Amino acid sequence: MAASMASHSHTHDIVAKLWNLCNVLKDDGVTYHQYVSELTYLLFLKMAKETGTEAGIPEEWRWDALETLQGLKQMEHYKLLLLELGSSASGSSVLVQEIFANASSFIRKPVTLNKLVAEIDKLDWYSARQEGLGDLYEGLLQKNAEEKKSGAGQYFTPRSLIDAMVAVMRPQLGDVIQDPAAGTGGFLIAAQRWIQAQQDLSLLDEQQQKQFYERTFYGMEHVQDTHRLALMNLMLHGLDSLPDQGGIRYGDTMSSNGEGLPKASLILTNPPFGTKKGGGLPSRTDFTFPTSNKQFCFLQHIYRALVPGGRAAVVLPDNVLFEGNVGKQIRADLMDKCNLHTILRLPTGIFYAQGVKTNVLFFSRGISDRGNTEAVWVYDLRANMPAFGKRTPLTREHFAEFEEAYGSDPLGLAVRTATGPEGRWQCFGREEISARGDSLDLAWLKDDSAEDGADLPEPAVLAQEAMVELEGALVDLRAILAELGEEVEELV
Numbered sequence: 475m476a477a478s479m480a481s482h483s484h485t486h487d488i489v490a491k492l493w494n495l496c497n498v499l500k501d502d503g504v505t506y507h508q509y510v511s512e513l514t515y516l517l518f519l520k521m522a523k524e525t526g527t528e529a530g531i532p533e534e535w536r537w538d539a540l541e542t543l544q545g546l547k548q549m550e551h552y553k554l555l556l557l558e559l560g561s562s563a564s565g566s567s568v569l570v571q572e573i574f575a576n577a578s579s580f581i582r583k584p585v586t587l588n589k590l591v592a593e594i595d596k597l598d599w600y601s602a603r604q605e606g607l608g609d610l611y612e613g614l615l616q617k618n619a620e621e622k623k624s625g626a627g628q629y630f631t632p633r634s635l636i637d638a639m640v641a642v643m644r645p646q647l648g649d650v651i652q653d654p655a656a657g658t659g660g661f662l663i664a665a666q667r668w669i670q671a672q673q674d675l676s677l678l679d680e681q682q683q684k685q686f687y688e689r690t691f692y693g694m695e696h697v698q699d700t701h702r703l704a705l706m707n708l709m710l711h712g713l714d715s716l717p718d719q720g721g722i723r724y725g726d727t728m729s730s731n732g733e734g735l736p737k738a739s740l741i742l743t744n745p746p747f748g749t750k751k752g753g754g755l756p757s758r759t760d761f762t763f764p765t766s767n768k769q770f771c772f773l774q775h776i777y778r779a780l781v782p783g784g785r786a787a788v789v790l791p792d793n794v795l796f797e798g799n800v801g802k803q804i805r806a807d808l809m810d811k812c813n814l815h816t817i818l819r820l821p822t823g824i825f826y827a828q829g830v831k832t833n834v835l836f837f838s839r840g841i842s843d844r845g846n847t848e849a850v851w852v853y854d855l856r857a858n859m860p861a862f863g864k865r866t867p868l869t870r871e872h873f874a875e876f877e878e879a880y881g882s883d884p885l886g887l888a889v890r891t892a893t894g895p896e897g898r899w900q901c902f903g904r905e906e907i908s909a910r911g912d913s914l915d916l917a918w919l920k921d922d923s924a925e926d927g928a929d930l931p932e933p934a935v936l937a938q939e940a941m942v943e944l945e946g947a948l949v950d951l952r953a954i955l956a957e958l959g960e961e962v963e964e965l966v
Contacts, residue, residue: 488602489613491593492517498589499581508580510618511699514706515556516594518573521607521710524599530567535559541591548591549584569709572724573702608663608710615658615703631660631744631789632824638873639787639834640664644884645740647673647682649690652738654727654745654775656693659704661742662722663711666691687713692735693722728756728771737781744789745772747830762807765800769793773804777812780839785884786812789820792831795914805912809847809904812837815886817852817914818876821859824868831856838885847904850914851890853879854898857919 496509504512519537522528528536535555543551558564560574581587602610616633645651645665653661675683691713695701704722713721725731746768755764761774769790776786794801795817808814816836825832840846853876862868879899881888893899895918902916910916 485602485609485613488597488610489617491597492614493617495590495593498586498593503582504580506618507699510614510703512580513590513614514703515574515577515579516590517611518706518709520594520599524603525607530570531559532565535564535566541595544588545584549581549587552581552587553579569705573705573709575702575724576698577702608707608712611707611710612660612663615707631657632868633660633664634868634870634873635789635820635824635834636660636664636742637870638877639742640668642836642877642880642884643740643742643785643787645669647678647686649739650736650781651691651740651742652735652779653693653722653741653743654732654735654779655743655772656695656704656722657700657744659693659707659722661744662691662693662713663707665740665742666711666713688719691720692738694725694727694732694735695722696724696726698724726757727775728758728768730758732758732775733760735779737784738779739781739784741776741780741784741786741788743772743776743786745769747791763800763804765804767797767801770797770801770804773808777808777837777839780812782839782841783885785838786836788835789832790835792833792915795833795916798911802912805914808837809907809912811843811846812839813846813848813886814850814914815847816880817850817916819852819854819856819917821856821862821868821872823862836880836886849901849903850907850916851879851886851899851901852916854900854917854919857898857917857921 492513495513496504496506499509499512519531519535519540522531523537533539535558540548540552540555556574556577556579559566559570560577562571564571566574579587581590612633640661643665645668647669649665649669651662651665653659656662669686675686678686691708693704695704701722701724708721723731723735727735755766756771758771758775760778761771763770763774765771773788773790773794776788780786795805814835814837818834818836820832820834822831837847855872855876859872860866875898879890879893880886881890890899890901892901898919900916900918907914907916
């Protein structure tokens with residue numbers, strides 16, 4: 475235990491040193507997110523050297539060639555390097571080309587680049603290799619997400635939540651695992667870790683190993699800078715992303731790209747919140763219920779992408795639980811085609827937009843498409859919970875009682891016992907939900923903190939909550955106008 479803590483501490487120290495280097499770039503007007511992207515290029519070159527995986531990088535563009543240069547020559551070489559490695563003409567591997575696709579530097583001063591290269595070179599890379607370079611990079615991504623000014627929290631799900639979702643879903647060898655809104659790859663990597671902790675992969679034959687590393691993990695991310703972070707993250711965890719294999723693809727799941735993702739036996743994801751820009755419909759043509767609401771679009775993709783008997787755990791905001799019109803139709807379709815067996819009501823304040831209230835929906839695809847949901851169990855982890863943030867971080871321990879209540883069956887079929895009207899664990903029959911107009915906004919606990927005026931959220935949080943509600947109302951109104959055959963005018 476002591477050795478493990480020391481190891482974690484060392485990784486934390488390296489992450490802190492890397493993060494502090496962003497101060498070097500402040501004078502160059504570089505944002506936090508730009509800094510992480512810039513660091514990704516440099517760390518990729520350095521880590522490729524440290525791990526002996528430079529084969530995909532032409533010799534003239536490797537770390538040693540960059541590190542030996544100084545001043546303006548180093549700067550010119552670096553900018554040319556970014557262009558060359560993103561080009562197929564350079565002779566770099568497909569993965570390298572994807573990581574450096576459309577890459578450009580935000581560094582303006584040669585002295586700044588020289589400082590970054592020198593400081594990265596000085597770090598204790600031997601210890602970093604021993605502890606796992608993937609953990610180091612994950613720590614850096616988490617640091618970026620925690621920094622409010624970076625705006626990165628929108629694609630970074632708290633790792634404690636991811637680990638809890640993975641633990642109850644129990645990924646296993648033979649699963650095809652998908653994240654259609656992959657961000658930096660946190661769900662796929664957590665699933666990989668879970669399988670590796672349960673299974674000695676060295677006992678697998680060559681074909682089984684190939685299947686695990688190349689045909690198990692699939693994702694899609696439509697923001698290019700985030701996509702390159704994800705590729706780097708996967709690579710450092712031993713999961714390369716190559717054409718016609720697993721990995722995180724660059725593309726929009728709400729376009730025909732999403733239709734190309736393989737059917738999955740397990741989907742783990744946190745889709746983006748909000749509506750499609752301009753309020754338009756996604757370009758996909760295979761959805762039964764067209765809508766501009768991103769979450770409802772992703773929800774349709776998810777339950778359609780599951781193989782019979784496949785399972786999913788999905789983070790969704792409250793409006794998905796109660797919105798009418800097309801929202802009601804999609805929820806009814808979900809409960810027909812799938813067994814929606816569990817909802818976890820999450821605490822507020824755990825994402826970048828603090829006012830957004832979120833849930834995790836757990837469901838499995840039925841063998842038939844009718845009447846699969848008989849009852850929904852709800853665990854309320856929101857009422858009377860502390861305000862989470864930097865001072866009170868959300869940890870895995872906060873999910874311990876939920877995981878125990880969920881039980882050992884990933885399909886939600888374990889014997890469950892409700893905890894009574896004052897407890898956090900309740901069951902609602904399908905008929906009762908139908909009587910509520912198929913609303914899944916199932917709450918019963920009095921939230922004392924919400925009743926206390928002294929504990930009201932900050933004005934910005936309240937404003938965020940109001941915006942979410944208004945966006946939902948606008949979606950409903952647009953749907954009504956569309957049904958009436960009226961043209962919807964876009965607000966400027």
